[in-house]
Amino acid sequence: MPVNVHFEDVKVGDEIPAWSRTTDFMNWNRYAAVNDEFVYIHMDDEAGRAALNERGAFGMGNLRYTYMLDALRDWIGDEAVIREVGLQFRAINQKHDTLTVTGKITDMRVEDGEHRVYLDMNVVNQDGQPTCPGHAVVVLPSRG
């Protein structure tokens, strides 16, 4: 089975390939449907404004978390392992935002028999505004 990236192929400072989605109700409603996540602030502009977002309904934080996982999976491929991902939701995903997942390697270690790569992660909007700083730990296949 092909491997996207080996532990020996990356180094601290490397960035993962950019991964983007432009989101609106087409993305949000599909995610709401599978996650059974029907919350008015994500469905209704009036409810969004009542929650102090002047532009109305806004996207789910959980979907941006999903995007982070998707970007990692697309980068590492099917033979690698996502061991940990965390993030904080600091800004809102507005309708029609183009969100780009970013990731930069901060450390690489062999621990517990696993070739682990540590990354700083974020989801950045089209204005360059970071919306959810976070981190990830992935386990890459080794040539060794």
Add this chain to the structure above:
Amino acid sequence: MTSEQLETLVTPEMHAKRDVWENELVSFPVSESDIRKWALASYWPEKPPRLFWDAAYAKGTRWDGIIAPQDFNPFAWPIDRPPGREADGPRTAPGTRGMNGGQVETFGVPMKPGDVITSRTRLKDWNERTTRLGLTLFTETEMEWRNQRGELVKTRISTGIRY
């Protein structure tokens, strides 16, 4: 009433529940079709990886079959609906509005078709302070998922925000 007039959003129930495991749930068996739909929705409008929907392909990977995306939620669509926002309508009163602050998830074994997942949660801690939203309560909740063999699927520490 404005949120500035509320003295605290911490309730006696929160003190009683601190560090107590509760809300044990058992999922319906995970199905291939649920995994496929989850992957389609999360990767929309692009095609998701074959690992999540092509059994023949997935059989040749280290996983020996389809696995679920790591954020797959086997507890979606319960028969008995927990009391919540849907029935009550939008929440606009101070102290009742909520947001998802974020989470850290640590993953063990992946979820596969046929798995039955057991979940339990406990309230870990909280912190209350005045923010630009008014009086705001940050709660930290730990969740643990295990499969039918008792293997750890994941732990999640999530931050809830109420204001």
